[in-house]
Amino acid sequence: MSNKKILISGNEAIAQGAIGAGCNFYAGYPITPQNEIIAYMAKHMVNSGGVFIQAESELAAINMVYGASAAGARSMTSSSSPGISLKQEGISYIAGSQLPAVIVNIMRGGPGLGNIAPAQSDYFQATRGGGHGDYYLIVLAPGSVQEAYDLTQTSFDLADKYRIPVMILGDGILGQMMEPVRLSTKINKVSHQKSWALSGCLGRKPNIVKSFFLREGALEEFNISLQKNYEIIRKKEARYEGLFLSDAKVILVAYGTMARIAKSAISQLRSIGKKIGLIRPISLWPFPQAPFNVKNKKLKYLVIEMSSGQMVEDVRLAVCGRQQIEFLGRSGGGVPSEEEIINKIKKIL
Amino acid sequence: MEKIFIHPESLYDVPTHYCPGCGHGIVHRLIAEVVDELGIREKTIGVAPVGCAVVAYDYWKFDCSEAAHGRALAVATGIKRVRPKNIVFTYQGDGDLAAIGTAETIHAANRGENLTVIFINNAVYGMTGGQMAPTTLLGQKTSTSVEGREKEKHGYPLKISEMLASLPGVYYIERVSLQSPLEVLKAKRAIKQAFENQINNLGFSLVEVLSPCPTYWGQTPKEALDWIRLVMQKEFPLGKIK
């Protein structure tokens, strides 16, 4: 890591993180609140020898990413909620063809055209595949601009390692806010030569990139192999941050920007002696099960989301009925405030 | 005696799933012959459509990618931009290129992507059971234009090649057919031109092939070729469009 810090927005940090990780193909379409990503890529991709295309639509962009990834590139696209909906067919194909790719969703209010305020209402879409078929994406949720930079870099490595699409799930606040970021000095010796990629069949048998298996039993066989891959990822790639878990009577569960607000609430409550803790999932898929594996029946959880309640279902699954779970959410661009959180906790305690 | 008709190396010597008299078999072979003659098999990357030719990659002996229905030109753009020295082509039917994929087609052409496009126009959707295509002729009966295509309800047959020719980013467009050995050889010449254009970095090149679908036209293979010659070619005239 260099000593130099630069002050940039979450969106720009994601773009810079990608370029630093050796991303050599970006295709996207403008949509608020992530336009800084496409603008940054337009300006800087060429300098790093990569390809930038403003596609005619989000769905053209994801299919260009499919092609670039099939040809061995480290490719990325970015959008916000309605645009991510458009990309679902392409994401399903990327998952089904076992291609690596990074997809950034800077969430806004929905459903439909919604608004351009921050939201966390695409959790289901992100963590339950999103498109058709039995597949998952790795989903990473940064909680700061530095983390947005770092996790974007990690996402390319994970995508290549497991041949899986990886999603960076941010929101409109994270995308716009500016914080100092320390850039990595690690020179990423990335190989765009992958044995399975399409590069022309010189010296080898032809490669085919596809997700179509018509022969009786072949698609089931393939799906079983995908699930085995997901099992390995579940075991190895779950990530979370835990605060004050050892003495907490109420544990808040929040991710991304919501976790920052939760931390402020915790800080205030701790200063008056209330034992409140936090589990901040950083990987939403695989969802970190381990910190919820606690026997104390008196413990309570408060899940806080900028949605009507999506991650809360994963918390319920992880808790498995052992403890009481409460929920606080605001939807359509509403953001739960520290006061709302504190008032809710006081009711629970 | 020596063998004078050579099976191309770029085509696997296997039976195909296509119907008797289907044009796909002929065009797959022409593409393979062209790739062999230009010596580019080890550089070529094909992008297959969704349609009867969805498994075209099982017949060609070079790198291939599948694409979602209509998205072949977006996929090909991604591949070519990352691997500009490879020869990248798409092989698409009338639904793939001119219905669901219209935006991707127009914009790849408008960007002047240095790609080769082989457009198989058989005026019907074969794989899904004979529905109306954008290029179905007025009066032509299909399973979704039961009384025949009517301009009031269904619009006119779409002349996508003529539309694309208006774009400055497009370098070459030619319409050919398979209705006789002479026309098949002309089709091969056009396909070769389209591949040579890419090798010479000349830009977006498209060959539209009027191809028979005997099954969904309700005709014998020979009748289907006659229908192309006597009826289809009047709506879709042959020749260099750009």
Added chain:
Amino acid sequence: MAKIIINQDRCKGCLLCVSFCPKGLIKKSAKLNKKGLNFVEFDLKQECIGCMQCAIMCPDCCIEVYK
């Protein structure tokens, strides 16, 4: 002098070669191949001119032409 050899098991009986042989030398067989289709036949005693029109039209690469 020339001749053709037909892969009768791969022939789908589309009969395009029959239509396009300028000398009418290819005939539809009364027999069925393994696929249950009437394949085409060429009597080797005939005088093929090696024009290759049959092979050019065959969608299934069933015809080899020798000259």
